[in-house]
Amino acid sequence: MPSGVARDRHAGSFLTIHLHADMSKRPHMDCYTIGDTADFAKTVSEFDIYGFAGIVGDFYGVHIDEEYAKTTRFEKRIAQGCLSVGFLSTVMGHMAAKAPSPGAVSYRYDITFDAPVFIGDTVTARLTLREKDEERNVCVFTASVTRHDGTVVASGSTWLKVL
Numbered sequence: 001m002p003s004g005v006a007r008d009r010h011a012g013s014f015l016t017i018h019l020h021a022d023m024s025k026r027p028h029m030d031c032y033t034i035g036d037t038a039d040f041a042k043t044v045s046e047f048d049i050y051g052f053a054g055i056v057g058d059f060y061g062v063h064i065d066e067e068y069a070k071t072t073r074f075e076k077r078i079a080q081g082c083l084s085v086g087f088l089s090t091v092m093g094h095m096a097a098k099a100p101s102p103g104a105v106s107y108r109y110d111i112t113f114d115a116p117v118f119i120g121d122t123v124t125a126r127l128t129l130r131e132k133d134e135e136r137n138v139c140v141f142t143a144s145v146t147r148h149d150g151t152v153v154a155s156g157s158t159w160l161k162v163l
Contacts (some may be wrong), residue, residue, distance in 0.1 A: 025082045028099040028162050032129055032139050039126040044079050046119050052083050078116040084145040084154040085111055088123035092158055095127060095141070096161075099162055101144045108159035111143060122148040127158060137162040 042048075053059050059079050061068030076100040092106035117123055124146050131140040138161055145154040 003143055016102050017030060028104070029132060029134055029137055029139075031098045031100075032095075032132060032162075033131055034132065036095070036129040037126060038091050038094050039124050040087055040094070041122060041124040043122040044083070044119060048083065049077065049079050049119065052080055052086070055081065056080070058082070070126045074118075076118060077123075078118055081154065082115040084113070084117060084123065084125065085109055087123065087145055088127065088143050088154070088158060091125050091127045092141075092160060095129075095139070095160055102162050102163040106158060107161050109143070109156070110158075111154050112158040113154050115147070115151050117145075117147065117153050123153060124148075 009117055015035055049063055053064055057085065060080075062072050062074060063069075063080055064077070066077055067163075069075070088109065088111070089106065096104040098104075098108060126144050126146070127141040129139055130142045133140070138159055141158045143154070143156050143158045146152050
């Protein structure tokens with residue numbers, strides 16, 4: 001019997017039902033609803049900045065050299081911008097985990113760094129689902145990272161591919 005066709009035999013006759021389902025649509029897209037929100041909060045420490053520098057190799061003076069940082073417009077050390085993207089990645093992981101196996105993966109980040117993050121700042125990374133592309137099995141999120149004082153330090157969009 002061809003895929004997408006159901007047959008029922010009753011009193012010597014056949015009833016044929018043609019199912020017009022899009023076979024490429026992943027059923028797990030239903031795990032996501034426009035407006036879904038998730039967040040992750042973290043207080044950024046000196047250890048976080050040094051650890052991140054060691055992992056990715058970003059030893060720029062404004063991150064690790066207090067004397068150099070004093071000569072910049074920030075006047076003190078700041079966290080690497082991509083550390084904020086890492087916090088968004090944590091939230092993307094939580095969103096991806098909503099889909100049953102084979103799951104979902106994040107595959108695109110379009111982020112602007114709006115303000116610095118200083119040692120001791122508590123930041124909250126937040127994603128809000130704003131768009132679902134059922135044909136491509138993609139969820140698009142509005143992304144933001146905000147300091148404890150309400151300042152947005154990073155903003156943009158992220159994309160999640162449902163497998």
